[in-house]
Amino acid sequence: MRLNAKRCATAVAVCVLVAGCGPAGSPETGGAAVERAAPAKTSYPLTIGNCGREVTFDGPPRRVLVMNGVSVGEVQAFVLLGLQDHVVANAQRVTVSDDPGMVAEVAKIPTGGAEWNKNFDVPAEKVLELKPDLVVSTWSGGFNAESGFATRDQLASAGIRSFVNPVDCAHGAVNPSAADQAAYDRQSITSTYDFLWQLGMIFDAQHRAAEVIARLEGRVAAVRNRVGGAERKKVLLVFPGMAMMSTHNLPAVFSGGIYDDLIAAAGGENAFPNDKPNPELTSTLNAEALASADVDVLVIGLTDPSEQDRTEQLAAQLFEKYPQWEASRSRTYAVVSDGAFLGPANAYAVEKIADAAHPR
Numbered sequence: 001m002r003l004n005a006k007r008c009a010t011a012v013a014v015c016v017l018v019a020g021c022g023p024a025g026s027p028e029t030g031g032a033a034v035e036r037a038a039p040a041k042t043s044y045p046l047t048i049g050n051c052g053r054e055v056t057f058d059g060p061p062r063r064v065l066v067m068n069g070v071s072v073g074e075v076q077a078f079v080l081l082g083l084q085d086h087v088v089a090n091a092q093r094v095t096v097s098d099d100p101g102m103v104a105e106v107a108k109i110p111t112g113g114a115e116w117n118k119n120f121d122v123p124a125e126k127v128l129e130l131k132p133d134l135v136v137s138t139w140s141g142g143f144n145a146e147s148g149f150a151t152r153d154q155l156a157s158a159g160i161r162s163f164v165n166p167v168d169c170a171h172g173a174v175n176p177s178a179a180d181q182a183a184y185d186r187q188s189i190t191s192t193y194d195f196l197w198q199l200g201m202i203f204d205a206q207h208r209a210a211e212v213i214a215r216l217e218g219r220v221a222a223v224r225n226r227v228g229g230a231e232r233k234k235v236l237l238v239f240p241g242m243a244m245m246s247t248h249n250l251p252a253v254f255s256g257g258i259y260d261d262l263i264a265a266a267g268g269e270n271a272f273p274n275d276k277p278n279p280e281l282t283s284t285l286n287a288e289a290l291a292s293a294d295v296d297v298l299v300i301g302l303t304d305p306s307e308q309d310r311t312e313q314l315a316a317q318l319f320e321k322y323p324q325w326e327a328s329r330s331r332t333y334a335v336v337s338d339g340a341f342l343g344p345a346n347a348y349a350v351e352k353i354a355d356a357a358h359p360r
Helices: 005-013 073-080 102-107 124-130 152-157 178-185 189-202 206-227 240-245 257-265 287-291 305-321 326-330 346-357
Strands: 046-050 053-057 064-066 087-090 134-137 161-164 233-239 268-270 297-301 333-336
Touching: 046 161, 046 189, 053 161, 064 073, 073 087, 073 102, 073 189, 152 161, 189 206, 189 257, 189 346, 206 257, 206 346, 233 240, 233 257, 233 346, 240 297, 240 305, 257 268, 257 346, 297 305, 297 326, 297 346, 305 326, 333 346
Parallel strands: 064 087, 064 134, 134 161, 233 268, 233 297, 297 333
Antiparallel strands: 046 053
């Protein structure tokens, strides 16, 4: 899952070119605009622009450390591309997923003994001890020395490459470029495809990446086509298990960015729409605003396996508390988990939300 890391870590704990043709993206753009060319065999050395840096690969990395970063989208991308054997340590924990087989697949990947520090990621000393040849982070904050993490310069001096999911270069960066900030602000389902494509380039798995992307794009496109002519339903996305994020003891509510894109693809509109990610919504939303929201479809997000057997109860509790919602009168809801956040499981979330908002 992918959230505002500083605020949500506790809750969650419960232009690319054809290979060999030159740099993929540029340091100035951070590779924010990803152009997906026809898949080919990667020719090394390969240089990719990432968050204002150039990262050069002499071959496919063999000892990858996947940082936590309050996400599971990155390790899931490794699974879908069949790159698990390249991961020496994974710090992203998948305990509940919209993808039926993902929990079991991620559980097979070694952790390398990598435990989180107080800031919920792998401390610098452990990273260096593992001797990875590539460290992948959800966000730029995963290389923040003040949080106890190894910096990109520190890793480079030790001969270790580092890579940030391009959509989150601006997240946690001190002075992000305009291009990186724009990529973060306009994050969407497509952002996951861009990450999958770049992994395919790096690991000479371009054909596999193209297949995975085409499959995911096809599923989302099928939903868009099915609900395209239907009336847009107002959708509220809440995570009851993250109530501690709220100063008013309300369930966590998400809007903007990937959340609004998912809902739009499913034929809806966020009950609290925003033109870019709005991580402060939960902390600023009050009970009156939530109660008066126009809600046709309630989407309940799960963060822990213990919630899976209580979805009806969680829905009933919210319907009882907010009887004025249309969703409460019609008892209309959907249940998602990691699919609500940036990552390959987005297709599952779009399908689930669409099935609730626009039954077949």
